[in-house]
Every structure is written in structure tokens, then in C-alpha cells.
Amino acid sequence: MSLTYFSPVTRVLLPTIFANFSIQIVGWGISAALQTEKIYDLTGSTSFLLCTFLSLAKPFAKNVVQIFHPRQILASGTTVIWASYLGLFLFNRALAHDDKRFERVKKTPSIFLTYWLIQSIWVGMTALPVYLTNSISSEFHPQLGVKDYVGLSIWAFGFTFEVIANYQKQQWRKNIGKDYKHSFISSGLWSLSRHPNYFGECMLWFGSHLLCSSAFSIAVHKQIMSLWISRLAMISPIFVTFLITRVSGIPLLERENDRRLKDVVAYWKYKKETSMFVPTWRRSTAL
Template sequence: MDPSYFTQVGKVLVPTLLTDFGVQIAGWSISAFLQTEKFYDLAGSTSFVLCTFISLYKPWDENSIWADGMSPNALLRAIHPRQIIASGTTVVWAAYLGSFLFSRVLNHGDKRFDKVKKVPGRFLIYWLVQGIWVALTALPVYMTNSIPASVHPDLGLQDYIGIALWGLGFAFQVIANYQKQKWRKEIGRDYKRSFISTGLWSLSRHPNYFGECLLWFGSYLVCSSAFSAALESPAPIMSHWMSRLAVFSPMFVTFLITRVSGIPLLERENDRRLKDVVAYWKYKKATSMFVPTLPRRNVE
């Protein structure tokens, strides 16, 4: 077998991804038995946190930062600031999104699972797809955590740009979700015949999704700063095909949200629910679907 399959990054990715899919199988088993979708998003965010933790700390490795007797100074030297930033931002995002979605599903349920949650085989597919989502979305984070701190270059301009993009994207997602929650609470029972068009929602029909895609592009920029150094290292740390695969992470997130499970589903649902609401169609015509822009004027 090609030795590139046995690089240090590859050895870390295997247990990390096994953890990911182990969480999905466990979550599916419980949820299929109870015929509930309430744990789906919570399992997804838990997977992100556990996979990030495992890729960084490598608890199975006797030379990892879990090693007995490691001094605080040695512990700090074993983790590069880039790894702290990549891991910390991932955990913060996962904790936020997981709690937000879990609260929402408790209050409103999730129509996606109305039929499949009673058919274990079909229900399992949703959980496996979530496992793929967890694996590919944060793949650059798991990879950069797998690279020894001694190999990482110092933080530079690319890292700071990535951090800024992540911060902007996270702010967009949090603020947009808050604005929609507040609007929905204020609108009450009229929700099904109305729509939000204020705040960030006046700049984009899906500002929360734009924020999520932007933050993962930022995360990739931070993580990828270490890939070149890892490829140039004389030790087999990372293979070229792995570094190329990582670039698909933010592209995958954007494709999934804009073409598959995010925006298309909501657009179809809103078009159906608001088909007789003239103001909605004017808003849709005047407002960008994804990237925030100033609304077009004089739209009839």
C-alpha cells in the first residue's frame, strides 16, 4: 500500500472519523427506537466537539499531550496557537449551533423527519449523511491538529485574514438567527402568512447561511497555513492528496447549503407558504438570495 496512507495526519484522521460515525450510529439507534428527531442536531454538534478534541489531544498516543508527567510549559509547547484558534472556533460554533438547533427542535420539531423517523433504514441514511457533513466540514481543523506544533509556521497574514472572516461569518449567523427568533416571537400566530425582511434579512434572504459558509472559509485559511510546512517536512506528516482534499471543505459546505439541503428547501417552502403574499414576491425579487447586498429599488 502507498506509504502516504500511513502519514501522521492519516493515523489521526482514522480514529477521529471513527468517533464521528460512532456518535451517528449511537444517536440513530436511540432515535430510531424512540422514533424522534430531537437528538439529530445535538449529535451533530457533539460529533464536531469530540472529533476536534480527539484530533488535538490524541488520547491513544503515549507521546501525546496526555502523557504522564508533562509540565505546563511542555503542554503549551505541544499545542500551536493555530491549533488553539482552529479548535476553539470550531467548538464555539458547534456549541452555539447545537444549542440553537436543539432548542428550536424542542419547540417546533423538524418536518424533514416526519416520515423517515418511523422507518429505521431510511432514518439511518440521514445520520450517515450527517457523519459525512461532520467529517468534511471540519476536515482542515482535524488535519491541522494532527500536524506537530514544531512543524507549524508562525501565525501570519493569512491566519489573521482567516480569523477575521470567521469572526464576521459567526457574527452574521448569530445576529441573523437572533433577529429571526425575535421576529417570530413578535409575529406570533401570523408567522405562516408573514416573513422577515428587516435587519440582516433586508440584505440577504439567508444571511445566517451566508455567515456559516463564510466562517468555514475563514477556518480553512487559518488551518491551511500549516499544510505547506507539513508537506515540506522530511517526516511523512501529510500526503499531497490530503492537502488537496482539505480545500473542498468550505466548497462542500457552500454547495450543501446553496444547492442541496439549506436554501433550496427553505425557498420552496416559503414560495408555497407565501404564494399569495404580494409583498413576499417583491422582497424576493429585490433581495439577494445569499451574499448580502443593498436591496434593489423600484422593484415591481
């Protein structure tokens, strides 16, 4: 079988990516009309769920026998668990608090659209290994092995780390009440990292890629997946980490915290002593 741009994998992947961009456009249209950002994160999580389902069920692929490999079930199941959790968590937070990222842009539809297109790229690239492993017919999947179980363990560790960090911050914010603007959390996992929730999220996607990747080399060898697509999947967890640590996650929060807590001496001591991303024991320093 000659490999073309419309390989068996691509014929599943393209409709999946198209559905991802479509739901983002619909979300943008509704949000731009109402000038609200409340469903932004929920739409992103919904896109993850839809893309995972489409890549697994393959409703647009012809003559496909639906026999799911355990690797596909694990990869899809973990993605559904994460997307459902994060979607509900962020949606509840959005209902309670305005998102300052959209304070100005939500009133300008053309600029607002940029944020939704960026979210489309995020959804497409982040879980690309999952979409790819789902698009590979079960007959080309090797049996689960050590690599898969290590990947699943890393995913479980990262997900647990993210959930606990978010819960700790949620409880802290509830307890601190009106003093939030002059306080910061530095206990629990937040004593090891200034952004432990983001660290957990990056870890789980590295684990997910490791779990998914076992089938890629066989798919390339059997010419049902092109080599460049398999290499693109390798970039996925690196892309997530870069986006979080250098673009839209940590940099925005760091600037906001620096502005909000500029007169709080304890915050600057905490920032100097505590790792930004990778959890480490706090190093004691003098101001």
C-alpha cells in the first residue's frame, strides 16, 4: 500500500481536526454576540471530548471494523477524565470570576476570534497522540507493555498532582475571602512550586504520549501513518509545556501576581525561594 497524504490515519485525523475548529468557531460566534468569555474553557474541554470520540469511533471512515485495542481505551479514557474534570472546574470558576484575559478583546469580535483559534491549535496539538493512536486500526497495535504502563503511571501522577493543587488553591481562596488581593497560597504543593497545577498538567501529557506512542513505529512501517505525523506527535507534550511556561499560562499569572502583590514583602520572599515550575524543596534566602 503506497503512503499518501490521505493515508488511513489521515482520513480519520482530518475530520477530527475539522470538528475541533468548527466547535471553536461556534463557541466564538455565541460568545462574541453575547460579549462573554464564560464558555471559553468549557468549549475547549468539549472539543477534547468530541475529538477523542471521533478519532475512536471513526464515523467518517469506510469499512472500519470497530474493535478497540486496550491502548486506545486507556488513551481515550484518560483524556475524557482529564477534559471532563478540567472543563467543569474552569467553567465553575468562570461563573464566579471574570477572566481578565478577555476584559477588552471580547468586545472586538475579530481580535476575540484569535483566542478561539489559538484554543483550536491547543486542542489539536495537545491530544494529537491520542487522536493518532485511536486512528490506527487495532490490528496494528502491539500488546500493552512496560512502556505503556510507565506512561499510564506518569499520567496518573500528573493528574493527581493537578487535582490536588487546584483543590488546595480553591480551599485557600475560600478561606481567605476578601483578603485574596493581598494574599497568596504557599502551603501544600504550592510550597514546592509556584504553579504545581501546571506542572501536573504537563506531566500527564508526557505520560499520555508515552502510552500512545507504542503503535506509531508499526504504523509508519506498515505505511498507514507518515513519518512526519509521528514526529509531530512527539512534539505534543513539548508544545504543551512551552505554551504553559512561556506563553499563556505561567507568564500571565506571574505578571498578575507581581502587580497584585507588589507591596507584599512575604510574596517576594516566597517567589525567590520557591521553584517556578518543577517542584523542589524551598531554599531559604534572606531579603
